[in-house]
Amino acid sequence: MVTFSSAVLTDPGLRREGNEDAFCIREDLGLYLVADGMGGHEAGEVASRLAAEVVETFLNDTKGADVNTTWPFPYDPALTLDGNRLKAAFRLANRRLAAAMEQNEALRGMATTAVAVLAAKGDPVVAHVGDSRIYLLRAGRLRQVTEDHSWVSEQVRAGVLSETDARRHPWRNVVTRALSGGEDPEVDVAVLDDLEVGDRLLLCSDGLSGVVPPDRIAEILAEPGDLPAACKALVNAANAAGGPDNITVAMLKVDVA
Numbered sequence: 001m002v003t004f005s006s007a008v009l010t011d012p013g014l015r016r017e018g019n020e021d022a023f024c025i026r027e028d029l030g031l032y033l034v035a036d037g038m039g040g041h042e043a044g045e046v047a048s049r050l051a052a053e054v055v056e057t058f059l060n061d062t063k064g065a066d067v068n069t070t071w072p073f074p075y076d077p078a079l080t081l082d083g084n085r086l087k088a089a090f091r092l093a094n095r096r097l098a099a100a101m102e103q104n105e106a107l108r109g110m111a112t113t114a115v116a117v118l119a120a121k122g123d124p125v126v127a128h129v130g131d132s133r134i135y136l137l138r139a140g141r142l143r144q145v146t147e148d149h150s151w152v153s154e155q156v157r158a159g160v161l162s163e164t165d166a167r168r169h170p171w172r173n174v175v176t177r178a179l180s181g182g183e184d185p186e187v188d189v190a191v192l193d194d195l196e197v198g199d200r201l202l203l204c205s206d207g208l209s210g211v212v213p214p215d216r217i218a219e220i221l222a223e224p225g226d227l228p229a230a231c232k233a234l235v236n237a238a239n240a241a242g243g244p245d246n247i248t249v250a251m252l253k254v255d256v257a
């Protein structure tokens with residue numbers, strides 16, 4: 001079983017009053033999550049917080065359970081049990097957002113990204129919706145584990161935009177998938193079946209990845225030092241680049257693989 005040590009830090013950045021990011025770290029459940037809310041007034045904060053709470057509660061309620069735990073969502077035989085649990089948790093969060101908007105008109109239009117690692121039984125799984133990211137650093141090399149659900153990212157994959165152009169594009173914040181209270185969302189789920197002791201995982205909102213290029217993130221992650229210091233260095237780098245958005249970083253180091 002893979003176990004991690006972890007640290008997390010969130011910061012409003014330099015230009016926003018509030019912080020619409022949320023996170024959940026539950027080492028006892030093997031759950032590590034970052035969410036980036038969107039919506040007018042304080043609705044974005046509600047969306048990300050609610051999603052984090054629903055995912056946490058669902059995974060707590062289904063720990064040690066069997067295949068029946070994905071109800072009311074179908075069990076996907078192509079995924080592991082934990083992959084199914086995490087996907088169901090995301091879809092349940094989406095339904096709870098819909099219910100909250102039904103009850104409170106001021107919340108209409110809210111949405112959130114979510115990116116999570118679940119390391120409970122067997123190989124860790126990752127799930128994501130939206131443009132929050134997971135990176136893996138191994139032996140100084142950084143690899144982006146998740147593929148953004150965003151308009152600019154689709155253009156990069158199609159060869160129309162470069163990564164650098166994408167970070168500056170006026171539509172860079174347009175996400176093509178989110179937990180927004182609509183139909184059960186597509187959730188990308190992947191298994192991390194080759195983690196090695198010493199590997200570092202970074203979960204982050206676009207307040208980091210939108211302004212700090214991957215080579216700089218790799219440098220910071222590769223520096224010796226503890227995880228809280230690395231989180232602080234990442235937030236500092238985003239703020240040094242203008243801090244235009246809320247910044248959340250969760251770092252995981254593989255202790256046992």
Ligand code: CA
Pocket residue numbers: 036205206207245246
């Ligand atoms: Ca953001």
